[in-house]
Amino acid sequence: MPSSVSAPDRVNDFVVKFANVNGTGSASANSLIMKTIFRMGVPVTGKNYFPSNIQGLPTWYEIRVTRDGHAARSSRVDIMVAMNAETYQRDVREVVSGGYLIYDSTWPRSTLLQRGDINVLGVPLAQLVNENFDGVRNRILLKNIAYAGVIAALLDLDLTVIDALLRESYGKKPKLLDSNSRALKLGYEHAKRHLSCPLPLHVKHLDKTRGYIMIDGNTAAGLGCVYAGATVGAWYPITPSTSLMDAFKGFCERYRVDADTGERNFAVIQAEDELAAIGMVLGAAWNGARAFTPTSGPGISLMNEFIGLAYYAEVPAVIFDVQRVGPSTGMPTRTQQADILLCAYASHGDTRHVLLFPANAEECFYMAVKAFDLAERLQTPVFVLSDLDIGMNDWMCRELKWDDAYQPDRGKVLSEQELASLDKFYRYVDRDEDAITYRTLPGTSSKGAYFTRGSGHNQYGGYTEDSTEYQFVLDRLKRKFVTAARYVPEPEILGGGDGKLGIVSVGSCDGAVREAIEVLARQKIAVDYMRIKAFPFTQQVETWLASHTTIFVVEQNRDAQLRALLTLETQVEKSKLHSILSYSGFPMSCDPIVDRIRASLAEEPRLSAVPAKGPR
Amino acid sequence: MPSSVSAPDRVNDFVVKFANVNGTGSASANSLIMKTIFRMGVPVTGKNYFPSNIQGLPTWYEIRVTRDGHAARSSRVDIMVAMNAETYQRDVREVVSGGYLIYDSTWPRSTLLQRGDINVLGVPLAQLVNENFDGVRNRILLKNIAYAGVIAALLDLDLTVIDALLRESYGKKPKLLDSNSRALKLGYEHAKRHLSCPLPLHVKHLDKTRGYIMIDGNTAAGLGCVYAGATVGAWYPITPSTSLMDAFKGFCERYRVDADTGERNFAVIQAEDELAAIGMVLGAAWNGARAFTPTSGPGISLMNEFIGLAYYAEVPAVIFDVQRVGPSTGMPTRTQQADILLCAYASHGDTRHVLLFPANAEECFYMAVKAFDLAERLQTPVFVLSDLDIGMNDWMCRELKWDDAYQPDRGKVLSEQELASLDKFYRYVDRDEDAITYRTLPGTSSKGAYFTRGSGHNQYGGYTEDSTEYQFVLDRLKRKFVTAARYVPEPEILGGGDGKLGIVSVGSCDGAVREAIEVLARQKIAVDYMRIKAFPFTQQVETWLASHTTIFVVEQNRDAQLRALLTLETQVEKSKLHSILSYSGFPMSCDPIVDRIRASLAEEPRLSAVPAKGPR
Amino acid sequence: MSFINKPKVAHPSLPKNALGLTRRQYEGSMSTLCAGCGHDSITAAIIEACWELDMRPEQLVKLSGIGCSSKTTAYFVSGSHGFNAVHGRMPSIASGANAANRELTYIGISGDGDSLSIGMGQLVHAIRRNVSMLYLIENNGVYGLTKGQFSASADIGSQAKRGEVNRSPPIDPVLLALSLGATFVARSFSGDKAQLVPLIKAGLRHNGFALIDVLSPCVTFNDHEGSTKSYTFTREHYHAAMEADFVAPQQSISVDYPLGESTEVQLHDGSRVILRKLDANYDPTDRGAAYAYIEGKLKHNEYVTGLIHINESSSTEFHTVNRTSQTPLNRVPFERLTPGSAALEKLMARYR
Amino acid sequence: MSFINKPKVAHPSLPKNALGLTRRQYEGSMSTLCAGCGHDSITAAIIEACWELDMRPEQLVKLSGIGCSSKTTAYFVSGSHGFNAVHGRMPSIASGANAANRELTYIGISGDGDSLSIGMGQLVHAIRRNVSMLYLIENNGVYGLTKGQFSASADIGSQAKRGEVNRSPPIDPVLLALSLGATFVARSFSGDKAQLVPLIKAGLRHNGFALIDVLSPCVTFNDHEGSTKSYTFTREHYHAAMEADFVAPQQSISVDYPLGESTEVQLHDGSRVILRKLDANYDPTDRGAAYAYIEGKLKHNEYVTGLIHINESSSTEFHTVNRTSQTPLNRVPFERLTPGSAALEKLMARYR
Numbered sequence A, B: 001m002p003s004s005v006s007a008p009d010r011v012n013d014f015v016v017k018f019a020n021v022n023g024t025g026s027a028s029a030n031s032l033i034m035k036t037i038f039r040m041g042v043p044v045t046g047k048n049y050f051p052s053n054i055q056g057l058p059t060w061y062e063i064r065v066t067r068d069g070h071a072a073r074s075s076r077v078d079i080m081v082a083m084n085a086e087t088y089q090r091d092v093r094e095v096v097s098g099g100y101l102i103y104d105s106t107w108p109r110s111t112l113l114q115r116g117d118i119n120v121l122g123v124p125l126a127q128l129v130n131e132n133f134d135g136v137r138n139r140i141l142l143k144n145i146a147y148a149g150v151i152a153a154l155l156d157l158d159l160t161v162i163d164a165l166l167r168e169s170y171g172k173k174p175k176l177l178d179s180n181s182r183a184l185k186l187g188y189e190h191a192k193r194h195l196s197c198p199l200p201l202h203v204k205h206l207d208k209t210r211g212y213i214m215i216d217g218n219t220a221a222g223l224g225c226v227y228a229g230a231t232v233g234a235w236y237p238i239t240p241s242t243s244l245m246d247a248f249k250g251f252c253e254r255y256r257v258d259a260d261t262g263e264r265n266f267a268v269i270q271a272e273d274e275l276a277a278i279g280m281v282l283g284a285a286w287n288g289a290r291a292f293t294p295t296s297g298p299g300i301s302l303m304n305e306f307i308g309l310a311y312y313a314e315v316p317a318v319i320f321d322v323q324r325v326g327p328s329t330g331m332p333t334r335t336q337q338a339d340i341l342l343c344a345y346a347s348h349g350d351t352r353h354v355l356l357f358p359a360n361a362e363e364c365f366y367m368a369v370k371a372f373d374l375a376e377r378l379q380t381p382v383f384v385l386s387d388l389d390i391g392m393n394d395w396m397c398r399e400l401k402w403d404d405a406y407q408p409d410r411g412k413v414l415s416e417q418e419l420a421s422l423d424k425f426y427r428y429v430d431r432d433e434d435a436i437t438y439r440t441l442p443g444t445s446s447k448g449a450y451f452t453r454g455s456g457h458n459q460y461g462g463y464t465e466d467s468t469e470y471q472f473v474l475d476r477l478k479r480k481f482v483t484a485a486r487y488v489p490e491p492e493i494l495g496g497g498d499g500k501l502g503i504v505s506v507g508s509c510d511g512a513v514r515e516a517i518e519v520l521a522r523q524k525i526a527v528d529y530m531r532i533k534a535f536p537f538t539q540q541v542e543t544w545l546a547s548h549t550t551i552f553v554v555e556q557n558r559d560a561q562l563r564a565l566l567t568l569e570t571q572v573e574k575s576k577l578h579s580i581l582s583y584s585g586f587p588m589s590c591d592p593i594v595d596r597i598r599a600s601l602a603e604e605p606r607l608s609a610v611p612a613k614g615p616r
Numbered sequence C, D: 001m002s003f004i005n006k007p008k009v010a011h012p013s014l015p016k017n018a019l020g021l022t023r024r025q026y027e028g029s030m031s032t033l034c035a036g037c038g039h040d041s042i043t044a045a046i047i048e049a050c051w052e053l054d055m056r057p058e059q060l061v062k063l064s065g066i067g068c069s070s071k072t073t074a075y076f077v078s079g080s081h082g083f084n085a086v087h088g089r090m091p092s093i094a095s096g097a098n099a100a101n102r103e104l105t106y107i108g109i110s111g112d113g114d115s116l117s118i119g120m121g122q123l124v125h126a127i128r129r130n131v132s133m134l135y136l137i138e139n140n141g142v143y144g145l146t147k148g149q150f151s152a153s154a155d156i157g158s159q160a161k162r163g164e165v166n167r168s169p170p171i172d173p174v175l176l177a178l179s180l181g182a183t184f185v186a187r188s189f190s191g192d193k194a195q196l197v198p199l200i201k202a203g204l205r206h207n208g209f210a211l212i213d214v215l216s217p218c219v220t221f222n223d224h225e226g227s228t229k230s231y232t233f234t235r236e237h238y239h240a241a242m243e244a245d246f247v248a249p250q251q252s253i254s255v256d257y258p259l260g261e262s263t264e265v266q267l268h269d270g271s272r273v274i275l276r277k278l279d280a281n282y283d284p285t286d287r288g289a290a291y292a293y294i295e296g297k298l299k300h301n302e303y304v305t306g307l308i309h310i311n312e313s314s315s316t317e318f319h320t321v322n323r324t325s326q327t328p329l330n331r332v333p334f335e336r337l338t339p340g341s342a343a344l345e346k347l348m349a350r351y352r
C-alpha cells in the first residue's frame, strides 16, 4: 500500500473528481456532496465537465474543497471516483501520486494494478444496489447515491446535513426519499465496514460559508433581469445560455404573475433564431420595455446586422453572451473568452459597443441590472460577457442583496408633458452636449413622432445623403462612447506589488489570478492586479496601465483579444503587455500564471518572446 | 463679365460637373462626353454621385480632365452644367470663382445673378428640344444629348469621335442614332452661334490614353472571376456589388455557353439572402468548384456565422465586399472603407481572414484571380475589399492582359490515384509542415471520405472535446496564417522621401495619396509611400514600418481601421502612426492629405493630436 | 419627388373625421418613388383608411424593412412613430414592439423581396405567433430598389425587362399564409382603392396577424409586355371573389344586402366586416376550402382578390397565448416588476 | 454510445448487394444518441435503402445542420463525404454542392428545429429552387440537443416534459412543401421501417427536391403522456394512405397488383415507384387534392403517411432551369472555362 498524501495539511483542502456517464443522474449525487461540504462551513467549488450530448458519453464533476476559499479550479486530483468504464484508463492516470481511486468492484478489473503509487479502493456498488433495489433505471440512479454514501464515509461528511438535503429535495416524494436514504446508507455502511474511514483527506466543520450561497451565473443573471424590471425576453436556445432564460422565466412565474387574474407581467418569446431574437429585443426596447436576449458566440455572429442598426439608430438592448469554445460550433460545453473583439466591434461600418465583464455569479446579478441602466442611459446595445464556467457552474458567493431604493435609469425619454413644453422635437439633437440625445416612445404623442432608420440620417432624424449631416451624427456617436466611459464600472484594483509589475485580467480568470498572486507572494514575488470590468476603458484603467512597466494580460482565448482591445483603446504601448493565454476549454487554474511569471522574471527575454505576427 | 480662369495652364486640366435628376437618362450623355475626351488621348476620370433611389432625386456626374493622369477626384468645379432646378442653388455655389455655369435658359431664373464672379452661360435647351422633337420621355432624353452638344462646342471636343461613339451605341437603331445626332447638333450649333467657343478651359488632342481603357471595378472583377475559372456564383442583390455579378453573368453568357448544345459551364444563383449566398459558395467550393459571392457591408454582417465555419473547417471561399457607407444601411450609394476590421476578424471565437485590397479597376481583375488561388491554396475564405468608388465608377487603367500559361492553383486536393497510394487519409494532418493540410473532393473515392464540421475536431477529422486535440488544430490554424503571409501580394512601395516620413494607405485612397505626394514634392516636402495590398502583412510591411519614424495612415473611415490592424498585426508602435481620415462618402481628394501633412510638419504637437480613446 | 411632375397625393375637399382631422393630416413626407409606382396608390389607400377609422396618429406604429415598398411608411401618417428596420427583418421588430405595448395599432409594410426571400423565416413565424398587426406586402414581382431582379413571387414564364424569363415556381404569400393557419388573409390590387380601403380597415382592426398581399406594379422594372405583374396583366387576370365592407362599431349598415349571399363577421372591437360573395360557391371562413379555391384559380393564372379568409375566433393571438397583463408591459410600474429585498432575502435560502 | 447497452445496428446474415457490399459497409460510426431515439431507426432505414440501391458510398454526399438529428449523418455510410454545417443552414450548403456537381446523390438530414425555425427560409427556397436531393426531417416536436424546448412542429395542446402546454399552431412541413409546389412529398414514422425504406429509395432517385417528414420520437424529452409526438400517440394517430414500392430499373415487378388501385410512376433513371392506395379516393399526383386530403385528416389529429405527392415530370429542377452542362461544373476543364488572351484582347475594344 503506497503512503497516502500526508494528512494534517490537507484536511479541507483537496480535490475529488467524479467520472460518470451523462444522462445517468449522477449530477444530483455529486451536488449532494458539494452542498454538504458547503453546509459544513467549508468553502468549495464545483465544476461540471459535460459533453455536447444527451445520454451515454463521459462526463466529469470536480469538487475542490478549499478552506482558503479559492474560486479557481485546481489542476490536481486527489480522489477519483471512477464510475465510467470507458474513461477508466485516463481517469486513473489523472490521480496524483499518493491519491485515491474509488471504483465499482462488482466486476474485477485487470487494468487496476497499473499504478502502485495510488490507493485503490473497491466497492461493489452495482452488487449492493442490485441486491437491494430493482428496476434498471432505478438502479442506475441509486448507484450514484450509493457512491455518495461511500464518499460521505471516506470524507467524514456530516450525515445530518446530508439527511436534511435529501429531505429538501425529496420531501414531497416519500418513496424517493426512502430509497435514496437507503442507497446512501448502503454505501456509507459498506465503506465504514470495509475501508479505513475517514481518509487523511477529509472534511472538518468550519464557519467559512456563513452569509454565502452557491449559485450559478445564469440563474443570478436571470434573477438580475427580473429585479431590473425587464419585461420582454427573446431568445433562441443555445448552450450555455439556455439556463439564463429558464431562470428568468422561472422567477417571473413566481414573482410576475397576478395571483387573482393570472395575468403575466412579462413575455418570454422563443424566437425562430437569433436574428429574430435580437430584432424582438430592439422592437420591445424601442417601444419602452426593458428587453434582453441571452445567447452564445454563434448567436452573436448572427446578430451582427441588427447590432449595427441598434448602434446607429440608437436603440437600447441588453445582450448576454455566455461564451463557449469557438470558432464556429466549436465545443459547446466548454468555456472560453473568445468573443471579446467581436462584441466590441460587431457589425460592418464604424461601430463599437459597451461591454460588461462579470467575474462570477454574484456579479452576474448586479451587472445584469447595470446593463439595463447603461443601455437605456446610452441608448445603445450593452453586452454582458459571461462564459460557460461562470454561467453554468455553481459559485460560492456572498448572498445577493437588493436596495429597495433602487430606481431604474430609463435614460432620456420625453414624457407627453415634456414634449408639450418643447416647440419642436428632434430625435438626434445633442441638447445636453453629452452626446446623448432625447427619445420618445410610440404612443406618447404625435408631436414626439419620429422615424427610426439604419440609413443615413441627420440630427433632426430626417433621411440624408449629405456628407456633413451624416458625419455630424457619426461624430456624435463617437463622442457618446467617451461619455459612456463615465458611466461604466471602474476596474477592480488590488495593490501589494511595487507598482511596476502587474496583471490585467477579465471575467472568470479572476479566481486563478488571485490564487496565483497569493502563490507568488509566498515566493516573495509581489504583483499588482487590475481586473477590467467594462469597455470602454475608464481613466483609472489608463492610469494603472501607464504606471506599470511590465504587465501580464491573462485571458482565455488564443488570440489575446483583451490585449488587443487594450492596445487599440488605451494609450498603453503594446510592448508592455505580455500575454498569458489559456484556451483549453477548461476553467483556468493558477499554474500557468505562476509558471509564466516566474519564468519570465527568471530570464527577461521571455517577456517579449512573442511571435512577430498577430496579437496574442 | 468676370475674368475667366486664365487659359493656357488649364487646357486639358479642369473639372466639369453635371447636375441632373436621376432616372432621366443623363448617364449616357455624360459618359459620351467622358469617353470622347478619353478617345482624344486626354486622361480623364468620371465620378458618379447618385442617390439611393430610382427616379426623381438629384444626381451628379463629375468629369475631371487631367492631362497629368491623376486618378483621384479634384475638389474644385470649373464648369457646372446645372440641369436640376432643385439643386440649382448649391450647384451654383460650388463653382470656383472665374468658373462657368451652363443652365437651361428656356425659363428665366431670377436667382441667376447671385454670383458675379462666375461666367453664366444660358442655353434654351428645353425650347430647342421641344421645337424639334416630340414625346415627353423622348424630349427628356434628348435634352441630355443636347447639352452634350453644347459642352462639345465649349470644350472643343472632336465631333468625329463623338459621332463614332454614337454609332457604336445606336448603330443597330438608326432612328435613335438619327435623333441623337440631331439633338447633339442642335446644342452644338446653338453654342457655336451664341457663345464664345471654345472656352479657355478646353480639350486638346493628346496621346496619353493609348494602351489604356475605361472600365469600372465591378466589371473588371466579374471578368476576373470568369478568367479564374469560377463556375458557381451565388449572391443576393445589394448596391454597390450588384454590377459585379451582372458582369460575371454577362461574360459567362458570352464565353461559357456551348454554341451547339446551349449548355452552360456556369451557375449563377440568386440566393434568398446573404446567409444562403455564402452557404452556397461554401457548398460549391467544398465540392471542388471555384465559387464566389459579391456583397457589401450588410451582407458581410449576415455571413459572419458561416465565415467562422469556413475558417475552422477550412473551406475555400472568395467574397467580394464592395464597401459602402455604414453603419447599418448607411448611405448605400456612397463610398467608404469601413469594413476592414470586420472582415479581418469576422465571426465569434478566435478567427482571422485573408484580405486583398485592390486600388483600382485594373487590380480588381488581377486580384479576383489571385483571390481564388489563395482561397484554394490556403483553404480559407479570402475577402477582396473593393468599394463603391472602385466598383461603380469608370477608371482609366492599362488594358487588361492575360497570360495563357496561367494555371489555377487548386491547392492540396488529392486525386483518386494519390489517395490509393496512401495507407490512410486524414483531413487535418500537417504532412508538409506548412500548416496547410490535404483535402479530398466528394465523389473521389470512399477512401478519401471525411467529415467536415464546425464543431471540435482533431487532426484526423474526428469529432473531439479533448483539449489537446482541439488546441492542436487551433494552433495549426494560427500557423497557417503565418504561411499565408508568404503567398499574399507584397505592398507597393514608392520612394522619394528621406526614408523617415511616410504615408501608408490602402485601396481607393491611392490616387489621392499619389497626387498629394506630387503636390508636397513641389513644396519641397518629400514623402515615402507604402500601399498595403493584402492582410496578413508581409515582412516588407514590417520593415518599411520599422524604418520610418513618422507615418501617416490615410484611409476612408471614422475609426482608423487600417491603423488598428497595423497596430495589432505588426510590431509598429502605434505612436508612430498618425491618421488622416475621410469618411464623407465621396471619393477622397488630395487636399486633406496635403493640408494635414503640411500642418503637422509646421507644428509638431498636431502630430499626436488624436483623441485619447479608440483607434483612429 | 419625381422629375415628371407627379401630383402630391391630393384630395378635392378637406372634410374632417370624428377627431376633427383632415386627410392631409394623415399624410407623410412627399414620396420619392417613381411616377406611377403602385406603392404610392397603396399609400393613398392607407391614408384614406386611417382617416376613415378616426385613427389617432400616435396610436399607430409604422414598421418596414428595406425596399421601395418599405420606404413608404415615411409617406403616410407623419404623426406616427416609424421604424425602418433592416432588410427582411421587420416582423421581429414588430413582434417585439407589440409584446411591449399591446394597446397600439401596428402596420408593417413590406415588399415581395423583403418578405418572401430574406424575410421568409420571420414572416412565417410572425404568422405562427399570430402577432396582432396588419402586414401588407406591396407585391411587384421584382426587387425594385436594386433595379429589377426577379423576386420569389415572379411567375413561371414572366419576362424581365432585360428579357430574361423566370422558370422557378412563384411563392404565393396567400397560399403560404393559409397553409400556416393565418387568421386574416386577403389579396388586392394597388389600382383598386375601393376594394383596398375596407380591407386595410378590417386588417387594422383584426385581433391577430392580418396579411394583405397587394399586387402593386413596378412601372420602372416590371410593367412591360411579357410581365405577369404589369398593370395590364393584373387587370386582366384579377378575379374578385369577395367584396368586404367595413362597418365601425357605432355605425349602422347603410345598404341592406340581399340575404344569403352576404355574411357578417364581428371583430373583437365590435366593428363588423360584411362579406359579399361574388362567387356563390366560396366560403371565406373555411380555410381549407379557401385554399383549394385560390389554388385552383391560380392554376389558370387567375388572382383571386378580396378578403380570402378570416377567423376572428382564434385563440392563438400572441398576448392571449402569453396571458399578458392588460396593462401594456412598458407601462407596468416598476414596483410591480421588482420583487424587492424581502423576497430576495427569502429566495437566498434556496441557495444555502 | 449509451450506458444502457444498446446493440449496434445489427443484421442477422451478411448478404451482399450488387456491388458485393454488405449492410455493415453502409454503416457509420457508432451512434451517440439516447437509447431508443427514433433517429437511430431512421439511420437504420437509410443504411438499408442505400444497400438495396447498390449505392456506391463515394456517390453519396451527406449533409446536415445542427441537432441530435443532424448528428446522424456520421452514423451511416462512413464511405461518403459528410458536411455538418451550421444550425438551419444545410439547404444552402446542399444547393451549392449540388450546383458544383450534379452527378452525385445528396441526402440532407435535418430536425424540426433545424428546418422549421432557424432553417425555414433556406428550406423554403431549396424547395422552390427544386434542388435535387433527399431532404429528411427527423421530426420529434422538440429541440432535443438543447434539452426539450418546443419546436415549431409542436401541436396545440401538446405537453412538454416539464408540464408546459404548447398553444401556438404547428407548422406542418408536408402542407408547407405542398403549398410551395414541391415535387416529392412524403411522411412516415421512424417505427415503420417497411414503409420508410422504399420512400427513402424513391426520394434518393427522384429528379428534384424530395421531402420526407419522418415522425421520430425523442425518448428523453418528448415521449411522455400528453405529448403528441410520443411513440404511443404516433402509432395511434398514424394513417397510411399510400404504400409505395420502389422498383429498380433492371428489376421486374415480382408481385402483380390488382388493377385500378395501384398506379406506377416512372423515375428519370428508369426505376419505378408503384403506389398502392389504401384509401380509394386519394390521388397522389394531384397536388391540390393531396393538400385538401392531408389538411382534412390533420384537423382530426390524423397524420397521413406514405408518398403523399409526386410529380416526376416537373421542369423546375435546378440544373434543368439553369441548363447546366452535363459535365459537372467541378470537372469542366480549365481551358473551357477561361476565354484566353485573344478573347480578352478583343474584348478590350469595348472599353477604349
Ligand SMILES: Cc1ncc(C[n+]2csc(CCOP(=O)(O)OP(=O)(O)O)c2C)c(N)n1
Residues within 6 Å of the ligand: B236, B237, B238, B239, B274, B298, B299, B302, B329, C066, C067, C068, C069, C070, C087, C110, C111, C112, C113, C114, C115, C138, C140, C142, C143, C144, C145, C146, C151
Ligand atoms: C442585408 C441586405 N441585403 C440586400 C440589400 C439590398 N436591397 C435593398 S431593397 C432590396 C429588395 C427590395 O425588393 P422588395 O422587397 O420587393 O421591395 P421593392 O423595392 O420591390 O418595393 C434589396 C435586395 C439590403 N438593403 N440589405
Ligand SMILES: Cc1ncc(C[n+]2csc(CCOP(=O)(O)OP(=O)(O)O)c2C)c(N)n1
Residues within 6 Å of the ligand: A236, A237, A238, A239, A274, A298, A299, A302, A329, D066, D067, D068, D069, D070, D087, D110, D111, D112, D113, D114, D115, D138, D140, D142, D143, D144, D145, D146, D151
Ligand atoms: C446559431 C445556433 N443557435 C442555436 C444553436 C443551439 N442548438 C443546437 S441544436 C438546436 C435545436 C435542435 O433541434 P432539432 O433540429 O429539432 O434537432 P433534434 O435535436 O430535436 O433532433 C439548437 C437550438 C446552435 N447550435 N446554433
Ligand code: SF4
Residues within 6 Å of the ligand: B054, B055, C032, C033, C034, C036, C037, C038, C039, C068, C069, C140, C144, C145, C217, C218, C219, C220, C221
Ligand atoms: S423602382 Fe419600381 S417599385 Fe421602386 S419606386 Fe420605381 S416603380 Fe416603384
Ligand code: SF4
Residues within 6 Å of the ligand: A054, A055, D032, D033, D034, D036, D037, D038, D039, D068, D069, D140, D144, D145, D217, D218, D219, D220, D221
Ligand atoms: S435527446 Fe431526444 S432526440 Fe436527442 S438523442 Fe436523445 S432521444 Fe434522440
Ligand SMILES: [Mg+2]
Residues within 6 Å of the ligand: C111, C112, C113, C138, C139, C140, C141, C142, C143, C144, C151
Ligand atoms: Mg418588390
Ligand SMILES: [Mg+2]
Residues within 6 Å of the ligand: D111, D112, D113, D138, D139, D140, D141, D142, D143, D144, D151
Ligand atoms: Mg427536433
